[in-house]
Amino acid sequence: MHGKKGSASLSTSTDMKKIREKEAELIKLKNKVKAQNSSKSKEPSEGAELEKDVESNTAAEPEDRTSHLVKTLEMARGKRLLICIKGYPDPDNIATSLALSHMCSGFEIQSTIVHFDQISHHENRALVKKLDLDIEEYSEQFDYTSYDYFAINDSQNTELPIKIPETCELLVFVDHHKKLGSVKGHFVDIRETAGSTSAIYGEYLTDSRFGFSGDSMEGSRIATALMHGIRSDTDNFVNAMPIDYKASEFLSKFVDKDLLSLISRQSIPAKTMDLTQIALQRKDIRGTFMFSGVGYVREEDRDGIGQCADYLLNREGIDTVVVYGVVGGEFVDGSLRTKSHVLDPDKWIKDVFGQDQHGVFYGGGRKDKGGFQIPLGVFGKCSDRELLWILIKKTIDELFYNKIGVEDSESAGD
Numbered sequence: 001m002h003g004k005k006g007s008a009s010l011s012t013s014t015d016m017k018k019i020r021e022k023e024a025e026l027i028k029l030k031n032k033v034k035a036q037n038s039s040k041s042k043e044p045s046e047g048a049e050l051e052k053d054v055e056s057n058t059a060a061e062p063e064d065r066t067s068h069l070v071k072t073l074e075m076a077r078g079k080r081l082l083i084c085i086k087g088y089p090d091p092d093n094i095a096t097s098l099a100l101s102h103m104c105s106g107f108e109i110q111s112t113i114v115h116f117d118q119i120s121h122h123e124n125r126a127l128v129k130k131l132d133l134d135i136e137e138y139s140e141q142f143d144y145t146s147y148d149y150f151a152i153n154d155s156q157n158t159e160l161p162i163k164i165p166e167t168c169e170l171l172v173f174v175d176h177h178k179k180l181g182s183v184k185g186h187f188v189d190i191r192e193t194a195g196s197t198s199a200i201y202g203e204y205l206t207d208s209r210f211g212f213s214g215d216s217m218e219g220s221r222i223a224t225a226l227m228h229g230i231r232s233d234t235d236n237f238v239n240a241m242p243i244d245y246k247a248s249e250f251l252s253k254f255v256d257k258d259l260l261s262l263i264s265r266q267s268i269p270a271k272t273m274d275l276t277q278i279a280l281q282r283k284d285i286r287g288t289f290m291f292s293g294v295g296y297v298r299e300e301d302r303d304g305i306g307q308c309a310d311y312l313l314n315r316e317g318i319d320t321v322v323v324y325g326v327v328g329g330e331f332v333d334g335s336l337r338t339k340s341h342v343l344d345p346d347k348w349i350k351d352v353f354g355q356d357q358h359g360v361f362y363g364g365g366r367k368d369k370g371g372f373q374i375p376l377g378v379f380g381k382c383s384d385r386e387l388l389w390i391l392i393k394k395t396i397d398e399l400f401y402n403k404i405g406v407e408d409s410e411s412a413g414d
Ligand SMILES: [Mn+2]
Pocket: 092, 093, 154, 176, 195, 196, 197, 233
């Protein structure tokens, strides 16, 4: 978005100054070209005026802030930082804590994310779990005396439920709520014009000095969390401000879509989310089919298999989903969902699994859904659950592959 160059790690403030100057030059140049292109007239006065305008208003401001942040983190190199989540952890404060922690690691700042209130909503608990976040709930045993600095995101003030030693200074404070009094800290960025704190962090990350790229798992995890924070705080962009859109545009390049859709589906019960996560990890896509064996499922979570199949059917390019698992250690239970116009769930399941010795089919269906239940019988007593699952999965997958293989060769003649 802004003058982008190869990422550089900074060691001295003179280096930083040089980079800063070069960037200013680059921006100037860019604006000049922009001005020339947009105003097709070759009048020099008009172009010059626009250039001045852009420079004084938009371009310089975020750059200055980011430079200040870089300088601040540089100053704290090698130190320990306590990142505090105030109030109930929510998508915006969780994502920005994660982003800050990541940015700090580039400056060899060791950080810990701590929250004081319990994570109440199941979707936020799921968020923490899905993102595999390393955040700690504060307890009496937690030793916060060894930190050099602390940081707060997404909060109106700096009051904490713990008494931080006086030597521990506020390093970073970033928020988008209405400003209340003044905050004393090394880096303070309060922007009431932002719909989310995540958007402000998105803006920082556009700066090449943070070397942020979505190539790594970590990068895409952070982008996904920030995108979720923006969506969550702006009521899915209904109340978004320009910076929220701008940051989203940047972050969208790195977002893990599966993960984002998983963590932003708030109506799914947490247990189904867990199951869906597993199903996604173990997905086996064959043409327009998605099969997924989720392993052992508790009896009370049986419904999750169907809900999870429902959800996975939304995935692009997939027509039919089959999710199955071992329920209660006694049955292989599975659900089929399809949006195909040619697949008949009832026939498909009956073809695949056939019937037992009494002539009863193992499953069936109607219209767009179906299910099956295969008793494990005496095999359910197998003491090696892992081995049993491998056996079950192999058997069922082969039945599926045979079925779609037959269909493939049938339709090949078309
Ligand atoms: Mn917020």
